[in-house]
Amino acid sequence: MKILVTGASGHLGANLVRRLLDDGQSVRVLLREGSNNTAVEGLDVERVYGDLRDFTGMKAAVRGCDRIYHCAAKVSTLDGDPLLKREIYDCNVLGTLHILQAALEAGVSKKVVVSGSFSAVGHNPEKPSDETVPFYPFSPHLPYGFTKSFVEHECLKAVANGLNVVVAVSCAIIGPHDYKPSRMGRTLLDFANGKLPAYVPGGFEFVAARDIVEGHILAMSKGRSGQKYIFSSQFLTVDELMDIFEEVTGRDRPNLRIPGAMMTGIAGVADFVLPRFFPNVPRRFTSGAVRILRMHRRADISKAKNELGYQPTSIKASIQSAYDDFIGRGLIASVGK
Numbered sequence: 115m116k117i118l119v120t121g122a123s124g125h126l127g128a129n130l131v132r133r134l135l136d137d138g139q140s141v142r143v144l145l146r147e148g149s150n151n152t153a154v155e156g157l158d159v160e161r162v163y164g165d166l167r168d169f170t171g172m173k174a175a176v177r178g179c180d181r182i183y184h185c186a187a188k189v190s191t192l193d194g195d196p197l198l199k200r201e202i203y204d205c206n207v208l209g210t211l212h213i214l215q216a217a218l219e220a221g222v223s224k225k226v227v228v229s230g231s232f233s234a235v236g237h238n239p240e241k242p243s244d245e246t247v248p249f250y251p252f253s254p255h256l257p258y259g260f261t262k263s264f265v266e267h268e269c270l271k272a273v274a275n276g277l278n279v280v281v282a283v284s285c286a287i288i289g290p291h292d293y294k295p296s297r298m299g300r301t302l303l304d305f306a307n308g309k310l311p312a313y314v315p316g317g318f319e320f321v322a323a324r325d326i327v328e329g330h331i332l333a334m335s336k337g338r339s340g341q342k343y344i345f346s347s348q349f350l351t352v353d354e355l356m357d358i359f360e361e362v363t364g365r366d367r368p369n370l371r372i373p374g375a376m377m378t379g380i381a382g383v384a385d386f387v388l389p390r391f392f393p394n395v396p397r398r399f400t401s402g403a404v405r406i407l408r409m410h411r412r413a414d415i416s417k418a419k420n421e422l423g424y425q426p427t428s429i430k431a432s433i434q435s436a437y438d439d440f441i442g443r444g445l446i447a448s449v450g451k
């Protein structure tokens with residue numbers, strides 16, 4: 115049985131592929147020529163090259179695979195110009211359509227697990243959100259959030275056409291094998307290297323890389339077609355996250371704790387100025403990221419626990435393992451006190 119993993123060069127994909135190989139599975143990965151594909155270097159996998167936006171390429175990628183983990187997506191916290199919006203839409207919505215359509219046409223006895231995002235789950239300030247809370251399109255969302263909602267729509271269309279599809283919803287991932295690195299990985303790296311200038315209070319649901327991988331495996335083995343399942347490890351405030359970073363790295367947090375309302379203003383100015391005048395400056399606090407942190411969104415993961423037997427582990431252990439991995443790769447200059 116051959117398993118296709120899209121997005122294998124990304125953070126989730128890198129962890130998922132390792133788990134599948136550890137489980138003795140035969141894995142094909144979808145990569146893009148010219149991308150940073152360090153994540154799969156030295157792994158015993160079959161490599162196919164292609165872009166989600168190219169349907170013909172996706173038909174070739176899917177051919178002969180019985181199971182597909184569609185993890186690839188254009189992840190972005192930018193509000194974006196029309197070109198970026200188009201890229202996010204094409205990669206995420208059309209890309210998912212292509213993978214699902216290719217699977218249908220191949221007549222796969224296939225099952226497809228598609229990575230979803232908590233940003234496409236509705237927000238109820240009164241209680242933690244579960245899978246039943248619909249996405250509310252009239253509050254501010256990032257283009258990425260909209261597309262992840264439309265991705266679910268594509269999944270349901272494919273289910274209506276007879277494909278077995280399950281959505282595995284991820285919260286903010288933290289953990290090892292983060293080769294790009296991700297937004298959370300960069301924050302940990304900067305913290306450990308004493309280069310994080312400030313932080314913004316807020317809170318979010320975080321998921322350990324090994325937990326979201328386990329969630330995908332459970333969704334594949336036990337998930338019901340047409341259903342989505344939310345996987346989180348723990349809700350943390352940013353202050354609690356800083357506590358863990360201090361313990362793991364031995365360094366102190368930045369002195370500057372910028373209140374959320376003030377940061378919203380600063381990020382708004384940066385959103386206007388940076389893309390126009392300093393397009394190469396890395397963006398840490400975009401308006402979208404600050405907005406999400408200030409919402410203190412919580413997840414109810416009862417469905418994944420009850421139906422799939424999902425048992426989250428520890429975010430602290432995952433941060434430790436991300437840190438150890440960065441140290442091992444020489445990305446942290448000196449160990450703290």
Ligand SMILES: NC(=O)c1ccc[n+]([C@@H]2O[C@H](COP(=O)([O-])OP(=O)(O)OC[C@H]3O[C@@H](n4cnc5c(N)ncnc54)[C@H](OP(=O)(O)O)[C@@H]3O)[C@@H](O)[C@H]2O)c1
Nearest residue numbers: 121123124125126146149165166186187229231284286287
């Ligand atoms: N990271 C999080 O905290 C988080 C939270 C919620 C949901 N998720 C979801 O989890 C999944 C994995 O996220 P991640 O953190 O692993 O993202 P990531 O590290 O940014 O990796 C994204 C992957 O998608 C691939 N990709 C993007 N556009 C592509 C295209 N047009 N054709 C082929 N491949 C393409 C990238 O390949 P290249 O290397 O070629 O660019 C990369 O392998 C995504 O579906 C994301 O929406 C992630």
